Amino acid sequence: MLKFPIFMDAQSTTPVDPRVVEAMIPYFTEKFGHPASRNHSFGWEAENAVDRARDQIAKIIGARDPKEVIFTSGGTESINLAVKGVAEMYREKGNHIVTTAIEQRASLDVCKRLERQGFEMTYVPVRPDGLVELDAIRQAITDKTILISVMFANNEIGTIQDMAAIGKLAKEKGIIFHADATQAVGKIPVNVEAAGIDLLSCTAHLIYGPKGVGALYVRRKAPRVRIAPLIDGGGHERGMRSGTLPVPLIVGFGRAAEICGEVMAEEGTRLAKLRDQLQDKILSNVDEAYLNGHPERRLPHNLNISFAYVEGESVLMGLNKESALSSGSACTSSTLEPSYVIGALGASAELAHSSIRFSLHRFTTEEEVEHVGARTIDVVKRLREMSPLYELAKEGVDLKSIRWKAD
């Protein structure tokens, strides 16, 4: 039996796995100690729990030493700490940072702030399939470059970058390499050693853990990366992030990472199969529907399609009684601009307004996928019947030949 509403927006957040909740509960009540309390059992118990979680997270990202994992409040803070922390610490060495045009908002906003403070940014463009060309990064590097910051997998289109190649290049040039892996960790194999990653941001709530906790991996050896803290205080987390650790959240994060490690291969295969099913169903039933992003190099649970001639928010409105999805339409963003990610692929602004993201998760069923697929097809067809653009296109009018009055 289908249960409504169906959640298919798992790249915005995920439900907490019941096993994670179970692991967290004792740390709210009887095991409530402060991990920095060094002189009694409450503190030791909390510290042990935090260390275990650090270990679980180190494992899922392939870190050599759990001490390299610094807890933060989430992906946004991790990215802020990584990029601003490097910028401040290595300012004497240079003031140039290389990143891409499709980074998530947190990264782009950090870069904008640094630009106002005198740093120079290069936003490397991506190919139509969402991949960054290694040569484009190479060409962007100057003798002032101190950091390369690239997202491991994109939040909208799921495209997975060739991190190992970028890491190798960074190493050759002696530049620190930050990976925003918030969408990748727990979903696909991530290994900071194999990929030559020096800093890595991740978050719990996208891997069936709680909201409010994330981590930054900071490499300790070859090279030893130093970052300036954003928050000063008791010197927790090796001085890089002061503040009392939220032990229950950290315990949940650790358990969530551990579960992801156990089920990743099987879960990825299952979700990719369901995703492909959804994609085939939609693309074979709707003309002029375009897949956004790379057809192979993408997250197993991501599907992003632009439906020409219909606007994304109106599609969501037709679905939102029964299912939760998201769109790159301006009407669903706070900025009133359509998705810059779809725009960066070279698609027209119209197709950016028309993009719909389906993101599947651990608890998605085949029935749900079938239902959402069928409903999406219905809604798009209904909206096209009332779309003046579809009518014009069917009459053979080239929409580009019309002189639209844009405001």
Next chain:
Amino acid sequence: MAYSDKVVDHYNNPRNVGSFGKDTPGVGTGLVGAPECGDVMKLQIKVNLDTGVIEDAKFKTFGCGSAIASSSLATEWLKGKTVDEAAKIKNTDIVNELKLPPVKIHCSVLAEDAIKAALADYREKNAPADAPASSK
């Protein structure tokens, strides 16, 4: 953002979706907006050339739910009005009726633009015949 009941109703049951032949006598067509901005409205009126009364109206809209609702509502309001009365429909009337939030006001503005464009097209095509009818 939650939608008002009226927006949802117009979205689910849009009134007067469709098209008239552009060159049919008495038909005025307005096509406003731009695809790259995320909304385009086509609004058409069919005027009784003897009475100057809008007998029928149709729309097609590419845009969000509020844009669809604004144009659907506009076609309802246009029917039965004279060309001069129709020109008095204001975007604020649409905002109030549909309880549009501030970020959706541009949808109502576009609907008003579409009405004005359809009326202008009608007047242009029927300039000599229209004058006596609308002054009755």
